[in-house]
Amino acid sequence: MDLPVLWFAIVGVFFVGYFVLDGFDFGVGMSLPFLGKDDTDRRVLINTIGPVWDLNETWVIVAGACLFAAFPEWYATMFSGFYLALLLILAALIARGVSFEYRHQNKHLEWKRRFDLMIIVGSAVPSFLWGVAFGNVVRGIPMDAGHNYTGTVFDLLNPFALLTGVATLLVFFTHGVVFVALKTEGEIRARAKRLATRAGVLTIVVGAAFLVWMAFVRSTPTSIVLSVVAALALVLAVLCNAWGKEGRAFTLMAVTIAAIVLAMFTAIFPDVMPATNDPANSLNVYNASSGSYTLTVMSWVALIFVPLVFAYQAWTYWIFRKRVSRAHVTQAAH
């Protein structure tokens, strides 16, 4: 077994998990101003992700740690190269996370509105910037022979990366609104369904532009196939939502996100961080990875424990499978 390739796949799976799961958290957060007519509505929205947002966010910690352990060079180059972007993502994740916990600690509406704003911004910023970051991974960055990023923060804000950011923002938004339709009932569910259709159409347009551009920036036959899968799943998701098949729509949105992430990973493979100035400086799965002993140890851990992790996470979702209603949140004290 080619261990660096296996770990490239595992890291890919963790990022898929992160973007599929925290993706709808971001979408729910961004939907507050559109779907939350009053405080009760907003509480319903937040409670759809209440028991799981922290778990979902943990995926990025695990993805990051696996990146560090399996591909130290990739981790070091990417995280130091995208310094300010990651700083903003961190600030946003902090703001969002504490707001979920703080907003209900005080009954004053003014207090709650402040934290609502932090949830909205804290969800939108990472949705956009993760796209920008991965857009740059696909596009490649200028690097010296020591694999240090040699550009500036403004080089990262190139048109392709910015489009990637807008695409991920819209995909996560639609994903989250579809999730709201799946997890709520009554009027808010109907509103979410209508909003998902409108947002979905916009997402299809921008998403298609992004996928086509990516095919020209960097592609392999596999990444093209995955891009087509992503596009089809997205269109079907929007249709299913319009037909009132919320479960299917949500599953298809998850497929869309997974396919996009995997398309990006397969587009660059075997590189993990292409250099735009000199291909000799590129990082690939081999020159960026840890030694075979480390990868073997981690493979055993992953093999034994990741299925267990999947199992209890699935069980969590099963426990909280019921839809959240206005009555449910108002009958509880807090």
Added chain:
Amino acid sequence: MNDILDPLLLSRWQFGLTTIYHFLFVPLTIGMAVVVAVFQTAWYRTGRAHYLQLTRFFGRIFLINFAMGVVTGIVQEFQFGMNWSNYSRFVGDVFGAPLALEGILAFFFEAAFIGIWIFGWDRLPKGLHLASIWCVSAGTIMSAYFIIAANAFMQHPVGFSMNEAKGRAELTDIWAVLGNKVALAAFPHTLFACFMVAAAVIISVAAYHLARNQNLETMMPALKFGMWTMLAAGALTVLTGDQLGLTMVDTQPMKMAAAEALYNTATGKDASFSIFTLGTPDGVHELFSIRVPYLLSFLSTHTFNGTVEGINDLQAQYSQVYGPGDYKPIIWVTYWSFRWMIALGVGAVLVSLVGLWLTRKGRFPTQRWVWRIATWTVPLPMAAMIVGWIFTEMGRQPWLVFGLLKTSDGVSPNVTGVEVLISLIVFTLIYGSLAVVEFRLIKKVAQEGPAAPAEVDEETGEVKHEVTVY
């Protein structure tokens, strides 16, 4: 070094500040998870309402604190790559593995079960719901072990070999890394100190209410529980600290010498421990000190006539082994942080000792100052932990990984001083404002006290209306 835009200096300040801040929440999370689990278990077994009240009351404080621990923890992981990319390249093959294990084994576990615990009151059978808080606790303790094992590699690198071609350390034995003797010594010391912090929170909160003669039926048992926990955890922290000290002498003698500012190698009676010293600013000449003879010998070797190596000798040794350079940490920092760690920790234990004496056999002290001191217990073990970690990390300098990589060689070469200054300012502003909100919230919840006993169905023992939502 005096350049304000020196990325190394700024990155060090940023890592120090964000780590200290993160660690304000971590010990409380680790300690409180157990406390809440114990209260809930007591309720589960006895069915007494006041245990449920205590579970939910301290559970609220625990959760406000938990969120901060989670979000500030992500910053810690990202910073290795962001600010210390050369360090990440150098040790990633070894250091990354415990972090990945921590994520897969511990973080997922605690994050899943914390959600289940918070929102599962009305959705799970009582026993399963109780199990979920114990799972959270197990997750926090496991994660503490992995991160301490990772840190132990920096203090005392084991289980690796150098790959000269790639210029990095590579893992050769994961069990050696996880079984590092520094980790085995530091883990229990840290864990018991976490319980001291949790105990202090209980003492402080209970004292606040008891001083006002309110919530006696819940707060008196809580106070007793807190004080006994403090006493036991304090004693264990001292014992394990002693073991950690021996390990330190063995693995990092310079750190022990720096803890005492011992410049010249000393034996037996001369290997004294100074409780207080006034000296020249560089610490080389002392003007006045209070000393306990033999004590440093005992702390370092467990004998009264042992020899403790001094800074000058070690400096000479290290210069030979590692080449010319300055191998001394900043002595006044190590000297005072070591003393303050001990003084503050002992102070916290004294509070519980005096408290247990004053409340013996149902007595209830009426002096206001007694309650005031008890209310202010929290800062003692918390500050002790912080200066303890400052000692541990500053005492390792100039090394980032002892004997292998200097701190100055670990910083990201391509991140500019301006960028680090920006991030340092951003983190300071965010953390500062959140600290204010956090402190006020915890204070408010603590002062409100436990909610009225929950409605319990007398036939089934089921709790009614225990629905938790945001």
